[in-house]
Amino acid sequence: MVLSVVVTTTDTHRAIDAVWRIESARIIAGLTRIVRDVGLAEELAQDALVAALQQWPESGVPDNPGAWLMATAKHRAIDHFRRNTLLERKHQELGRELEAKQEMALEDLHTAIDDEVGDDLLRLIFISCHPVLSTEARVALTLRLLGGLTTEEIARAFLAPEPTIAQRIVRAKRTLADERVPFEVPRGSELAARLSSVLEVIYLVFNEGYSATAGDDWMRPALCEEALRLCRILAELAPKEPEVHGLVALMEIQASRSRARTGASGEPILLLDQNRALWDQLLIRRGLAALERAEKLGGALGPYALQAAITACHARARLPQETDWPRMVTLYEELAQLTPSPIVELNRAVAVAMAYGPAAGLQIIDTLVSEPSLKAYHLLPSVRGDFLFKLGRLSEAQAEFQRAASLTRNAREREFLLDRARACSESQSNSGSR
Amino acid sequence: MRFLMLVKHGENPGPPPKDFLDAMAKLGEEAAKSGTMLQSGGLSPIAKSTCVRLSRGQVTAIDGPFSESKEVVGGFAMFELKSKEEAIEGAKQFMELHKKYWPGWEGETEVRQVLGPEAFDPQT
Secondary structure: OHHHHHHHHHHHHHHHHHHHHHHHHHHHHHHHHHHOOHHHHHHHHHHHHHHHHHHHHHHOOOOOHHHHHHHHHHHHHHHHHHHHHHHHHHHOOOOHHHHHHHHHHHHHHHHHOOOOOHHHHHHHHHHHOOOOOOHHHHHHHHHHHOOOOOHHHHHHHOOOOHHHHHHHHHHHHHHHHHOOOOOOOOOOHHHHHHHHHHHHHHHHHHHHHHOOOOOOOOHHHHHHHHHHHHHHHHHHHOOOOHHHHHHHHHHHHHHHOOOOOEOOOOOEOOHHHOOHHHOOHHHHHHHHHHHHHHHHOOOOOOHHHHHHHHHHHHHHOOOHHHOOHHHHHHHHHHHHHHOOOHHHHHHHHHHHHHHHOHHHHHHHHHOOOOOHHHOOOOHHHHHHHHHHHHOOOHHHHHHHHHHHHHHOOOHHHHHHHHHHHHHHHHHHHHHHHO | OEEEEEEEEEOOOOOOOHHHHHHHHHHHHHHHHHOOEEEEEEOOOHHHOEEEEEEOOEEEEEEOOOOOOOEEEEEEEEEEOOOHHHHHHHHHHHHHHHHHHOOOOOEEEEEEEEOOHHHHOOOO
C-alpha cells in the first residue's frame, strides 16, 4: 500500500512537471505585466508551483491545471501588492491620489491578468533577450523563463557548473530591474534591432545543441528542440516578420538532418554523403512552408531566410547530384552582399565549384588565403585541397590536406584529412610508376 | 520525443456543436502558439474509406463502412514534446474540451510515442 502511494505521488510530480513546462512561460508573462518585474513574477509563479506540489498529490491534479496555477499565482501577486501597500502606508505618508491608484491597480489585476496572453509572451521574449544583458545571460534567462528549464538542466546543456548559471540568471533579473527595462514589444526603428537580438539568442541555443555529437548528454540535442519551439512560438506571435519565419525554416531544415549527420560510432557525415532517406521529411516540409511564408511577406530576404533558402536547395534534392548549385551560388552572392564575411565567401566558393567546376571555385578561394581571420580555420585548406585534388594538382593538394589536419581540433576529422593527404601521395606515386 | 495522438470515437458522433468548433479553433491556435504541434488533421468518415488487408496470403481492398468497427479514428495530431507526461497532459486537456463543449460525446485519445533513436537510448 505504501508503495502505491509513493508511486502516485511520483506520478503527480511528473504531471506537475509537465503542466509547469506547458504553462509557466504564460503565467510568468502575465504576472510580469502586472508586477513589472520579471524576477518577482517568476518568484510568484514558483510559489504557485510549490502550492501545487503540496496540494495536488492529495487533492489530485485539477481539471484545468493551468488555470489553477494562474489563479494561485494571481492571489500571491495580490497578497504581495497588499503587503507592499501596507508597508508603504506604515513607512511614509501616502497622498490620497496614490492610494487610490494602488486600489485601482488591485482591481485591474483581476481583469488584466486574464487578458489575451499572447502579447505578454512576446514581451517576455523581448525582455529576456534585451541587449542590456550579455549574450550568455540572455540565453540562460530565455531558457529559464520561456523554456521552463531548471537551472540544473541549463547547466547540463551548456556544460557549465550549476551555481554559475544560477548566478547568471539572478544577475540578469537584477540588471533588468535596475535598468528599469520596460515590459513591452519594441516599436518602430527599435524593433528590427531588438528582434535580431532575439533571433540571435534562439539560433545560438540551436547551434549549441546542433554542434554536439551523438555521444553527448541528451540535454544538448534537446536545445535544438527548445530553440525550434521558441522560434515557432515567435512566428505565431510576430507573423509579419520575415526573418522569424526565415530562422524557423533554417532550423527546421537543419534539424531534419540530425539523424543522418553522424555515423554508428558518432563520426560526422558530410552533407553530400548523408543517407537522405534518414532526413525527416515532416521537418523539411515544415521548413519549406516557413520559408515560403518568409518569401510571401515580400521584400528582399534577410540573412536567416537566405540561409534557409540555401539549405532548402539541399532539402529539395532527392539525390546530391540533383542539387540546384547555380541557384545556391546566386543565394550565396546575395548573402555575401548582405553580411559579407570570409566564411560566406568560402561557402560561396564551394557552391561555385559544384556549379561551374573546381577551377572557378579555386579562383575565389585563392583570394581568401591571406585572410587573417581564416588563418587557423581548417576548412579553408581542406576545401582548397579538395579543389586542387579535383584539378589533378596532387602535391599541392596533399600539402593543403596536411595543413588542414594540423589545424583541426577534432580527432575524427584529422584522421579523415590525413587519409585524403595519403590518397594524394598514392595517386602521385601510381602515376609516376606508370 | 515525438507523439502521435489518435482521437477515437463512435462511428457517428453527429455534428459537433458550434461552441465546440469555436473552442477547437482556439485550441488549434494555441497549439500552434505553443510551438509543439508539428501536424494535425481530421479524417474522412469510415464510409468513404478503404481498407487494404493481407489475410491468409490474400491482399484484398474492402470499401467502408466496416460493420465490425465500433470506434473509429476521427483525427490525429503529431507533437514534439519533452516527456510522455506532457503528451498525457495535452490529451487530458483535449478530452476536457470535449466534456465542456460537446455534451454526451464519448471517445478517447490514444497517446503513442513515435519511436526515434532516443527511444532506444538508455539515458532517456
